[in-house]
Amino acid sequence: MDDTHVDRDVLSALQEVMEEGYPDLLDIFLADSEERLKVLRAADSAALLVATAHSFKGSSSNMGALRLTELCHQLEQQARSLPRPAVQELVGEIDREFAGIRPLYEAERQRCPAKI
Amino acid sequence: MQPLEPLTILIAEDSAADRLLLSSILRRQGHEVLTAANGVEAVEVFGQQHPHLVLMDAMMPVMDGFEAARQIKAMAGETLVPIIFLTSLSENEALARCLEVGGDDFLAKPYNQVILAAKIKAMDRLRRLQDTVLQQRDQIARHHDYLLNEQRVAKAVFDKVAHSGCLNGAPNIRYLQSPYALFNGDLLLAAFTPAGDMHVLLGDFTGHGLPAAVGAMPLAEVFYGMTAKGYGLAETLREMNAKLKRILPVDMFCCATLLCLSFQRRSVEVWNGGMPDGYLHRIASGERTPLPARHLPLGVLSPESFDERTDMYPMALGDRVFLLSDGVIDTCDANDQLFGVQRLQQVFATNRHPDALFEEIEQALRHFGGETRDDVSMVEVSLLESAQISPPALVYSDSGQSCPLDWSVSFEFRAATLKRFNPLPYLLQLLLEVHGLRAQSGALYSVLAELYSNALEHGVLGLDSGLKRDASGFARYYQERNTRLDELREGYVRLSLQVTPTDDGGCLTIHVEDSGKGFDVERVMARPLEDIRLSGRGVSLIRQLGRNARWTDDGRSARVEFIWEALA
Numbered sequence: 001m002d003d004t005h006v007d008r009d010v011l012s013a014l015q016e017v018m019e020e021g022y023p024d025l026l027d028i029f030l031a032d033s034e035e036r037l038k039v040l041r042a043a044d045s046a047a048l049l050v051a052t053a054h055s056f057k058g059s060s061s062n063m064g065a066l067r068l069t070e071l072c073h074q075l076e077q078q079a080r081s082l083p084r085p086a087v088q089e090l091v092g093e094i095d096r097e098f099a100g101i102r103p104l105y106e107a108e109r110q111r112c113p114a115k116i
Numbered sequence: 117m118q119p120l121e122p123l124t125i126l127i128a129e130d131s132a133a134d135r136l137l138l139s140s141i142l143r144r145q146g147h148e149v150l151t152a153a154n155g156v157e158a159v160e161v162f163g164q165q166h167p168h169l170v171l172m173d174a175m176m177p178v179m180d181g182f183e184a185a186r187q188i189k190a191m192a193g194e195t196l197v198p199i200i201f202l203t204s205l206s207e208n209e210a211l212a213r214c215l216e217v218g219g220d221d222f223l224a225k226p227y228n229q230v231i232l233a234a235k236i237k238a239m240d241r242l243r244r245l246q247d248t249v250l251q252q253r254d255q256i257a258r259h260h261d262y263l264l265n266e267q268r269v270a271k272a273v274f275d276k277v278a279h280s281g282c283l284n285g286a287p288n289i290r291y292l293q294s295p296y297a298l299f300n301g302d303l304l305l306a307a308f309t310p311a312g313d314m315h316v317l318l319g320d321f322t323g324h325g326l327p328a329a330v331g332a333m334p335l336a337e338v339f340y341g342m343t344a345k346g347y348g349l350a351e352t353l354r355e356m357n358a359k360l361k362r363i364l365p366v367d368m369f370c371c372a373t374l375l376c377l378s379f380q381r382r383s384v385e386v387w388n389g390g391m392p393d394g395y396l397h398r399i400a401s402g403e404r405t406p407l408p409a410r411h412l413p414l415g416v417l418s419p420e421s422f423d424e425r426t427d428m429y430p431m432a433l434g435d436r437v438f439l440l441s442d443g444v445i446d447t448c449d450a451n452d453q454l455f456g457v458q459r460l461q462q463v464f465a466t467n468r469h470p471d472a473l474f475e476e477i478e479q480a481l482r483h484f485g486g487e488t489r490d491d492v493s494m495v496e497v498s499l500l501e502s503a504q505i506s507p508p509a510l511v512y513s514d515s516g517q518s519c520p521l522d523w524s525v526s527f528e529f530r531a532a533t534l535k536r537f538n539p540l541p542y543l544l545q546l547l548l549e550v551h552g553l554r555a556q557s558g559a560l561y562s563v564l565a566e567l568y569s570n571a572l573e574h575g576v577l578g579l580d581s582g583l584k585r586d587a588s589g590f591a592r593y594y595q596e597r598n599t600r601l602d603e604l605r606e607g608y609v610r611l612s613l614q615v616t617p618t619d620d621g622g623c624l625t626i627h628v629e630d631s632g633k634g635f636d637v638e639r640v641m642a643r644p645l646e647d648i649r650l651s652g653r654g655v656s657l658i659r660q661l662g663r664n665a666r667w668t669d670d671g672r673s674a675r676v677e678f679i680w681e682a683l684a
Binding site for chain 1 (some may be wrong): 128130131133134136137140141144175225226227229480
């Protein structure tokens with residue numbers, strides 16, 4: 001996974017800001033993302049797609065997931081205009097991008113276990 | 117980046133990760149953090165904890181950020197609770213909505229700590245500024261209330277003093293004063309002398325507000341004190357001037373017109389120091405004689421150089437004296453034009469019913485200036501039959517146990533004294549120690565005053581009372597009186613009082629002698645008693661009010677008695 005997908009500087013800045021809360025942040029981001037992907041896959045209205053893509057875009061940008069942010073932005077902008085197959089294609093791409101970067105966030109999680 | 121004072125900040129954000137991240141950033145910057153996951157929660161938390169600042173996500177479930185912001189702004193009222201919208205909204209329309217509902221700023225994702233801290237700092241500054249403005253506004257309002265209350269109290273106290281006179285009781289006075297004219301330095305006083313004359317003062321202190329009102333108290337005290345004791349205008353003016361000169365700062369003084377309206381002598385004595393012209397309105401001819409300022413205001417000149425000379429005018433029944441403050445003629449219109457004396461005289465010219473004059477002047481002022489000033493004072497006194505005027509009974513505080521009943525005293529007042537000194541108030545004070553005389557103090561004072569002025573003016577000064585037959589002669593008479601008094605080198609007025617007890621009361625004999633040439637007693641006594649020509653009033657008044665009035669030694673010696681019955 002190269003730096004066009006995840007910004008490493010953002011991750012180290014997050015770790016500095018969050019301190020012992022960093023693992024929690026990673027956990028929550030991963031869990032929230034799973035939730036949002038489920039919603040995107042099942043969404044039957046453009047409004048729901050737009051709102052979910054908007055939120056997903058925000059979190060992704062904060063977490064340094066550059067490509068994911070970009071894809072969510074596209075979905076948010078185009079969900080209302082694209083034909084359904086194209087939307088499904090875009091959601092599939094978001095799905096694959098998340099699957100691709102997920103191991104990296106999990107590795108971060110392993111590297112910094114929560115303090116007990 | 118630590119702020120001076122930590123703030124309590126509410127984060128309303130539905131994304132848990134973003135909420136956690138933002139909370140951590142803010143805590144690291146030293147703030148206290150409250151969180152809400154949707155708009156309804158945000159409004160609830162705000163209502164309970166009153167945070168200083170809100171970071172609000174625009175798109176949230178249950179209630180979005182726009183509605184939550186609207187409600188929070190409404191709850192905050194006048195207090196500024198800055199709302200920073202957290203958004204990556206890229207559409208202008210959505211950004212505009214944030215501002216419409218009261219948003220103060222935006223923060224885009226991803227969050228930048230430096231920009232976030234700077235925005236919070238800027239919003240905190242704004243918030244404090246608004247706080248300060250509100251505090252100062254409230255403080256000004258409090259000061260204003262305080263000041264108004266002080267004025268109310270001061271006015272209440274002053275009204276007690278000012279209205280101890282006859283301003284509201286006498287049937288011949290009409291006046292119009294704005295309610296808080298006192299705080300523009302306007303002062304209106306009226307009181308009866310023991311002889312039943314009426315003294316009226318319309319004054320105007322320099323300046324505005326409390327400083328202008330401060331001098332009114334001592335002035336009123338001198339006015340009422342000296343009028344009640346029987347002092348004339350000259351002595352009262354001298355005392356008022358000296359007192360104001362002593363107590364007021366250099367740049368403060370009091371323009372004033374002082375009147376002595378004599379119902380018995382049918383005349384008015386006027387002193388005008390720095391006030392606008394007053395007017396003597398003669399009802400018979402419709403003519404209005406101006407009563408112009410001939411002197412500097414009270415409190416300007418030292419007692420040595422003060423000029424208390426007055427002008428004397430005859431009046432007929434129904435004639436009116438009208439006085440006004442400069443608030444009337446100095447009223448400005450929109451172009452800073454003054455109302456002026458000419459417009460006032462136009463009102464006079466069109467006035468048909470004298471009683472409607474005030475209303476007509478007010479109407480003209482409104483018509484001219486658009487708004488009424490609060491320093492407009494007007495007063496009008498008319499000459500009525502003395503029987504229609506009833507001075508209030510004097511109140512005495514002593515028990516009467518030490519009342520003197522068998523004594524006599526005599527004085528000789530010589531030239532240098534006659535020039536400046538008025539012995540009448542002292543003599544009256546002395547006589548009113550005799551309880552039996554108190555009921556007739558008015559008559560007693562009138563007779564004493566007539567005897568004394570006859571002895572002085574016709575006797576010592578040799579003035580011909582025949583001069584007073586018409587209005588111009590009347591004025592000449594008093595000019596001549598002043599001139600001769602100034603030049604007086606010799607002469608005297610002797611005055612003796614004798615109080616003797618009788619079986620059922622007592623008797624006072626007043627005996628006045630002068631150094632003059634006397635007069636033809638027989639001729640004067642032959643005039644009918646009800647003769648009220650200007651020149652003849654003195655003698656007939658004495659004969660009406662006193663008992664056994666008689667003149668001997670070719671009129672150089674006058675005697676009159678007052679008797680009273682024992683008090684129950």
